[in-house]
Amino acid sequence: MHRTLQRALAVGTTAALALSALTASAPTASAAAPSLTKAANYLVRNLPTSADGVGTALTTANAFAATGDCTYAPAARTLVSQITKGAKAYLYPGKKLNQARAANLAITVQALGLDVRKFAGYNLLSLVRSGMPVSGQVGAGGSTFNQSLGIIAMSRGKADLPIQTLTSLLALQVSTGDDKGAFGYEYPAGTLNADPDSTGLALVALKAVGHLDPQQDAALAWAKGVQQSDGSWPNDYSPVDTTGVLGSAVNALGGTAEAAKAIDWLGTQQLSDGGFPASRDGDDSNVMATANAIWLLAKKTPLDASLNLAKCPKNPTKLPASTTTCTGVWVVVDRGNGDSTTRCATKYGNGIDALKSAGFALGFDPSGYINRIHGFPYTIDTTFSKYWGYYYATPKSDGGWSEWSEYQVGAGDSKPAKGAVEGWLYGPWLNGAQPDLNTPPLGYATTGQPTITGTAKVGQTLTAVPGTWDPEPTFSYRWYRSGSSISGATKPTYKLTKSDAGKTITVKVTGTLAKHQTVARTSEPTAKVSK
Known part of the structure; x- marks a missing residue:
């Protein structure tokens, strides 16, 4: 199983699916230093909806919390509304409590300055420990991710941390061989597989607990050792995702040189729309990859990301909707x-x-x-x-x-x-640099002048000819009788009726094309229609 999918599946399939589903086209990567602002703006423009699931909303909300910038409070509040409505289904998949999901939700709630003990009707910290076995295992999976999420959530909430929860995490640290110090997942049973994503979150959990220098130092040494020469961390599916998660943890534990190198690599991956691709050198921005890249760009972790929504100004007036046509x-x-x-x-x-x-x-x-x-x-x-x-x-x-x-x-x-x-x-002042400002929809190199073929006589059929357009859009038609719209006449052809006698006929042709302006052109009138 791909490592990123393994990590996402620790708290549910929604996040994993989002890695491949939530994408938007972005044709070119930037060679400049990566921009945290552009990455966060990409998330606002591609904000997950309720259909994308609570897991994706949590990941995106965490990214906004990592920025610490109240300008993203409106988007974060939108996500909080989605999360609140979907909390029950998220926490109780198949009507059975998932403690790891409770921990994941608790981390986000705390990062946004909300009440972790009274969120959507739940005490999330109590849910993390609800039904916990003597082993201290968080949730059914017993994975590094689950244990780490539980530790981080309880540490942020200043809740009592069962020592067994920590020992269960430490049992997932590789103790011998080339991967000594790494954390990972068991597959098959009894075999530990080193995993950069798991190690990143485990490092944050160890930092939260403190006083675990040998284990922390071993994990940090492994992470530094497997960093690739270009600054990224290895992941066959989503190296951006992994580099953001592990890089932010390494930075938090003093690996600033390694983090700086990783940030430089992210600069080669950021696309023109501000997002990051899931795949190395990919062409399509991905919400999950972008959100996880923000951890490193903001130099924050799930332990210290903070955007207190209560202290941010209220949401501004909603902007009026965009238009695709303009004659001024x-x-x-x-x-x-x-x-x-x-x-x-x-x-x-x-x-x-x-x-x-x-x-x-x-x-x-x-x-x-x-x-x-x-x-x-x-x-x-x-x-x-x-x-x-x-x-x-x-x-x-x-x-x-x-x-x-x-x-x-x-x-x-x-x-x-x-x-x-x-x-x-x-x-801020850009000192002559190009602003990150969208332009209006594209125009056309050529827009045709519509003409009408056929005889202007009752019973005859007229045909609209759009003319030459470059690029060619999809056309729609509206026929007019002496300037008044003819009911139902919206096809490329129009058969003249008795009502048209003595009147002139025109047709308006409207061109629509993705990313282009909506342009309408009207033909010259026909001669008066004869009987």
Whole structure:
């Protein structure tokens, strides 16, 4: 069994399935240092839903907790709502308590500053110990992951830790041979297999307990010894996932040089959308791999990740929905935390007019500068470590967009051009670097002018010809009688009826294509329809 799947299955199949299921296309990897912000923003844009399961939601919520950044509180709160609703089914698969899942849930609840003894109607720490055998085994599996989760959960919650739980974990540490010091899993029975993921979580558990220097040092030495020359840790399926889990633990125990090398390697794996692939040098970003990479990027572990939601500002006003069509000026607003929208302004005398026309509420400081867009940020940063940056880009002949340029004037003095895009990004000063700001949907190199073939006579059939489009979209049709929509006339052809006599006929052709603008073109009218 793949090591990552073995690890995920310790607390349920949902997380394992998510490794292969929750992906989004991202064509190119970055050669620069990896960005924690871009990784977290990717998770916001690809936030798991209730259909993805509680396990995936927990992993993602832990990643937000690792950032310690309240800008991710809205996304984390959304996940908490999902987790709360699904808690019973998660804790009691097959109507039988899974103590390891209780521990996993307890760790996340504590990381988010919630009450671990009163979450979704459960005392999660009590559930971890419920039905625990004399051996101290956590859950039915008796795995390194289960034992480590139990120890971390109880340590964070300052609950009594049965010594047998610790000894059961230590029994899973390899004592001889090349893998001496590693933790792993038994397969077949009686045979310990060294596993980087298991060792990473076990190191965090040993750190939580303390006073276990020989065992901790042996595990750390093994981890350092198996780090690959490129900085990653080995895993046939998801080296990003493993490198994040084990690298963060190594860093927490003083292996800063090894962690730095691992972070450099992650920089070669991060894709243009901010996410990380499950497979080495993969092309598709993966939610689970990205969430686990964040452990190392943030230099946090399940023991110390913390985002106290109660101390974060309330959620800002929800951004208005994006549009895919615009005949004026595009307006992109990005809160710098993965929460963004693309709108259209029909009034754009200046940047302020464009924002208002696109549906955004604005706030201004005493000097007249925009300091809040649509209720964000809730708390104004008076140090200006973050602010609303103002950019623009222009359409290219092939339908793409130019790079972003920063305005050198304020929004009250700018002159947006029709067809261009205004960009607003909340974040630190970029010193001339390109902002991590989405552009509007792509345009078309060519959009055809629809024509109508056929005779304008009652009983005859007219045919819409879309013209030449590049690239070619999917077309939809709407026929009109002297400017009024004809009920039910939505096919490429239209048979003229008595109602059309004496009227002219036009057809509107609308092109839709993934990642492209929705564009509509209307034909010239026919001659008046004869009887």
